[in-house]
Amino acid sequence: MKILSLYFSSTGNTEKIAKEIEKTARGLGHRVDALKTRRDIDVDLLYYDFIFMGSGVYRWLPGRPMLNFISRTLKKYAENGNIRPSAPRLAGKRGVIYCTYGGMHTGVNEAIPAVKYMGQLLDHLGIEIAGEWYIVGEYHLKKYQGLSTRGRLGNTVGRPNSDDLQRVAEMTRGILQI
Numbered sequence: 001m002k003i004l005s006l007y008f009s010s011t012g013n014t015e016k017i018a019k020e021i022e023k024t025a026r027g028l029g030h031r032v033d034a035l036k037t038r039r040d041i042d043v044d045l046l047y048y049d050f051i052f053m054g055s056g057v058y059r060w061l062p063g064r065p066m067l068n069f070i071s072r073t074l075k076k077y078a079e080n081g082n083i084r085p086s087a088p089r090l091a092g093k094r095g096v097i098y099c100t101y102g103g104m105h106t107g108v109n110e111a112i113p114a115v116k117y118m119g120q121l122l123d124h125l126g127i128e129i130a131g132e133w134y135i136v137g138e139y140h141l142k143k144y145q146g147l148s149t150r151g152r153l154g155n156t157v158g159r160p161n162s163d164d165l166q167r168v169a170e171m172t173r174g175i176l177q178i
């Protein structure tokens, strides 16, 4: 399959997940293009058979560069006539949406809007969402020190850790075999 791994990562947590996905998918013989969202990236999502799309969670939503990418890309496809009423499914095209999140205040509830928000881009294009993954990620910024041990998820220092990455590799293998 032609696979796109598109992600935004500010402090490196989501990047660890993206690299694990890329390595695992390549190991299975797939062709993988890995892209970190920047201000000017433009990619044809419809070219790919499978898309992994992920971001860290920032105030319940994906990071700003990912939000900007979604706005730009939605506009492009709307102008090209690819956003249609009822969002008809595109045969054989699927994706996984994932985030890394701290969950300090309300646990996974503050990550759900980010994943649902990103997913709507694929869903509007007719790409089936085959999975939604929520992966815990430590807060790295100095001014938030302490948040990684006192929140609703308990101690998240070092997350995503090697167990998290192993689970991501297993889920990647699983989902690509469907």
Ligand SMILES: Cc1cc2nc3c(=O)[nH]c(=O)nc-3n(C[C@H](O)[C@H](O)[C@H](O)COP(=O)(O)O)c2cc1C
Binding pocket: 008, 009, 010, 011, 012, 013, 014, 015, 055, 056, 057, 058, 059, 060, 061, 063, 100, 101, 102, 103, 104, 107, 110, 111, 136, 137, 138, 139, 140, 141, 144
């Ligand atoms: C400025 C800032 C705001 C954050 N806001 C949230 C939030 O609202 N909810 C949450 O669950 N995690 C929040 N986090 C934690 C990050 O989502 C988490 O550390 C994530 O793994 C970062 O991913 P990244 O390093 O790939 O950008 C925040 C972290 C920072 C630094």
